[in-house]
Amino acid sequence: MLKKSILQQILENTLFVWLGLTFILAIAGNSLVLPEWLQVIGRSHPLLLHFPIVLILMGIFFFWLPGIKSEVKEVGTFSLLIGSNFAGITVIAGLFLAKEGYEGSELSWHQWLGILVFVLSTLLYFFRNNSQSFIKPTSIALGALVIFTGHFGANLTHGNDFLLAPIQSKNPPQVQLAEAQVFRDMVQPIFKAKCQSCHKDGKMKGELRLDILEGIKKGGESGPFITAGDTENSLLFQRIHLPLEHEDHMPPENKEQLTEEEIEILSAWVKGGADFEQKVTQLPKEDNLFILASEKFSNQKNYDFDAADPDLVEELNNFYRKISPLYPDSPALEVSYFGIAAFSPSSLEDLKKISEQVVQINLNKMPLENVDFSFLAGFPNLEELQLNFGDLSDEQIESFPELPSLESLALSGNAITDKVIPRLQEFPNLKYLFVWQTNFSDQGREKLVENLKDVEIDFGFEDDGQIYKLNAPKLIFDNILFQDSMLLEIKHPINTVEIRYTLDGSTPDSVESTLYTNPVWIKNTSKIEARAFANGWLGSDTEKTLLFKSGIQPQNIQLLTQPSKSYRAQGNRTLNDKVKSVSNHTTGEWLGYQDNPLDFSFSFDENEHPSKIVFSLLYHEGAYIFPPSLVEIWVKEGNEWKQIIKENPEQSKDIKLARLEALGYDLPKGDFNEVRVRLSPLTRLPKWHPGAGEKGWVFIDELLLED
Known part of the structure; x- marks a missing residue:
């Protein structure tokens, strides 16, 4: 007891030393020049701070235990005394550390709350024998101060969102490419x-x-x-x-x-x-x-309204009207009419059932001379309205309702005049106006340009000696990944152009390539390219897409080599989960290989025999993601493996945008139902690449088997 009493007296006296130093450093610390050895003490602050937290909280705990023996209570008292001393040392070390480039509100809160913890724990120790009306509220306040002091300290060390980061959303808001800075x-x-x-x-x-x-x-x-x-x-x-x-x-x-x-x-x-x-x-x-x-960043606009009832959308689809999502999984809908003989103006009223979701309406070449466009008054999200060659009158345009979201209006081929200019000026968000082959006067055109300065106005072809390029056509389909077959539509805002397309990834020309006349059924994985042509115009840029056929279901996929820890997606399940990833290697849906080849095996039902194997890959040279340097494929006949493919795919020659690609190989006829594949990444990037000599990557997300 004597030793404890002497030690206790020493620790109690030491508290006043720490209080004095704390007062000096807190008030006049900025005027002091610290020697380097004191900086070492300051940097021990993160190490020391855990001792007072535990000891002070343990001391508070003993104050709240009812009816404990005095010997046991002494444990709590001594714990509080030691904890208070460590709090003083920690505060002083922190004040030393604060001189090394720390400042701002977070530091001020952490510093003064830390000092308050030290002072309050000291007061609680010396007045520990006071009434419970003092002890319990003070101990509660001290416990809260310890928590808040630690919180601000964690903010200083790890950032403001450190505490709540685990329960916060891991998916940041998607930024649109058009809006990104x-x-x-x-x-x-x-x-x-x-x-x-x-x-x-x-x-x-x-x-x-x-x-x-x-x-x-x-x-x-x-x-x-x-x-x-x-x-x-x-x-x-x-x-x-x-x-x-x-x-x-x-x-x-x-x-x-x-x-x-x-x-x-x-x-x-x-x-x-x-x-x-x-x-x-x-x-x-x-x-x-x-x-x-x-x-x-995404080129696809996000919409915050709910999707329409799928059954209702299906009910509204018929042989003269097609309603489909603007892009896969989007709640926004586009509506297209075709078949002049079947068109009835009254059918437009049906669209009111999905008025909130409709963002695009295509009525090109429909007989619209008797249509009352007041039905559009309840379409708050309508962004694009195509009314080319619809026999519209000035009066119909003048009677248009408010369309607050309208961005693109196509009125080409209609005998409208300068009378509609005041109405066209009233669309607040209009960005594009197409008025080919209309009856605007020269003065009317000048007025449109002058009054619609933020609108891109297309008056069509003028023979001023220049040759203009057509806009690219639009490819319309339901999903990038399909099971058996899928319908592909190709559209252009100018119905008189000629559209040519290919399905093998070659660039369409105006003579040899297939002429588009009707929607096309896609029955295999296809690299689709389409261009628009017209006399007196330059051919359009190429519109491209890659559509994947899932076909036969592979079974028993085994990864014989493991992907990079950063890009392992769902492991072997990734290759046949029927989830087609976007052209971004950071989505968590790609398997990525760099240090070793992608090596895997799989089987398929003996009653199904695929004729072709297709690998859905990602290419992005800027991120070191290249075609495989070597593709090897074996089939198992009996107990023997037979190599059927050993090929070096054509390599990239420059840096291009991130894109989806497909490598396909024919499988032989024969008695086998097990296949092994090895895709080797580049061991050294080419000399023209900024990362020349570094290792390349291979990225894959789906294994596809076509029958």
């Missing part, structure tokens, strides 16, 4: 994920702050963080290219490192001038940053 949507997320834990409000290592634009532009104590157009003289790139073990390497060795793609994005942004406002769509299409953005 280079800095906001591509660069800033990298800073937030990889840099801001050390360079933000409350923790500014090197006097550099990256959570606000002013901090990024200002730089830190070592100079400019970025130098527009010059990566060599930008501190950002000097630090990230230091050896990983170097103390100035960014991020530090114990933090998550930048990926190659992230470095590529930052480099392209700085080389392009480090613009903080530039939109992705303002970049040249061949720009490497645009290529990276095209796989990161």
